[in-house]
Amino acid sequence: MSSGPPTQIFYHPGGVTREERAALLRQTGATVWFTGLSGSGKSTLAMALEQALVRRGHAAYVLDGDNVRFGLNAGPKILANTRGYSAEQAARFGLGFAATDREENVRRIGEVAKLFADAGLIAVTSFVSPYRKDRDAARTAHETHQAGAVPFVEVFVNTPIEVCEQRDPKGLYRQAREAMAAGRGLGFTGIDDPYEPPLKPELTLNMATQTVEEGVAAVFDYLTARGLLRG
Amino acid sequence: MSSGPPTQIFYHPGGVTREERAALLRQTGATVWFTGLSGSGKSTLAMALEQALVRRGHAAYVLDGDNVRFGLNAGPKILANTRGYSAEQAARFGLGFAATDREENVRRIGEVAKLFADAGLIAVTSFVSPYRKDRDAARTAHETHQAGAVPFVEVFVNTPIEVCEQRDPKGLYRQAREAMAAGRGLGFTGIDDPYEPPLKPELTLNMATQTVEEGVAAVFDYLTARGLLRG
DSSP: OOOOSOOOOOOOOOSSOHHHHHHHHTBOOEEEEEEOOTTSSHHHHHHHHHHHHHHTTOOEEEEEHHHHTTTTTOOHHHHHHHHOOOHHHHHHHSOOSSHHHHHHHHHHHHHHHHHHHHTTOEEEEEOOOOOHHHHHHHHHHHHTOTTOOOOEEEEEEOOOHHHHHHHOTTSHHHHHHHHHHTTOOOOOBTTTBOOOOOSSOSEEEOTTTSOHHHHHHHHHHHHHHTTOBOO | OOOOSOOOOOOOOOSSOHHHHHHHHTBOOEEEEEEOOTTSSHHHHHHHHHHHHHHTTOOEEEEEHHHHTTTTTOOHHHHHHHHOOOHHHHHHHSOOSSHHHHHHHHHHHHHHHHHHHHTTOEEEEEOOOOOHHHHHHHHHHHHTOTTOOOOEEEEEEOOOHHHHHHHOTTSHHHHHHHHHHTTOOOOOBTTTBOOOOOSSOSEEEOTTTSOHHHHHHHHHHHHHHTTOBOO
């Protein structure tokens, strides 16, 4: 625990209402949370959805798993090199890939997505986020936001693991298989660490049987039907 | 340090350009970073600026020092209670008010503001942020963003400490003075911890001699003159 100067923290409601933001942007802010195995097509879908939304006049922003690792959720090395953090500070606040670190990674992204959605944007996240508990916590954070509940749309990208492994865009499955063969597990999702599928996702896609365009259209139609996007 | 599955992190440029976002929102995203003593008027200015921007058709969002302490930068207790973090996890990732924790608090906010500005919004931050090094690091993070440099506008709210202490909206100066009198320093900014004024802020305000409306107008005029807001 930490010490420091006296502090009292109060939540300050802002001077701008949710309705004013919605009127300005012609939409209600929401988070679209893609979850699925590595190689399932999450990032491709997220980028394509953002593009489709912006080109139709809707403010949207992708929070990508890799990209935030350069900034908000940087690892110890980046924090030491770019911020001058001491080794101790960098080790404490920098995020690696251990289970606790991945949980904190997902938590921070959920909180940031919530702020974007509260600001009126369609926040689109693209993370494996394999554990049900972590995704449900992100949903709860949205539903219990101090400034009012924020819509959370969980999209399960249920592409079969055989297809994900065949694509293997980053060569990660191959590395995981090699490690397994060499007798050292790596905790890789789908190989030697579980992926817990959503129990009640708002949408389920399968990029082995659907095109990117079809997947994006399904999300777009869902957001429209729910009244979150206005023409 | 942490171990975990194999990973390679690449920065993925999105499918939406900065120009497309600017055309959609009729503005160029930027961060307006208010810095100044407790009680100097930062939060009031930030909320009023956000309101003025939105009412003139510009997307803006305040990242408030207190508010993010409920979510992204929550302390150990909130992390244990709302996320089920173990005591060890909560102590590691939860932010208190020690010097290292405050530095990390400012760092995360700078990173989130950068993402909002990259998304095309006017991000408005309201934090004491007393150390030059931390503010400069936030500026550097904006200037070196992988997706392209993001404008960073530092606004020094230079209200004299006597006025801040007289206002003392949260009673923090009184507590700090009492602690000093009792022989235990608290590291309170302006009392027994330094506030390092910006050397080259884009703007300087003084809420002892200016009204909130005048302060907001000064920032609005600056953003317009710099070409960041379009009519």
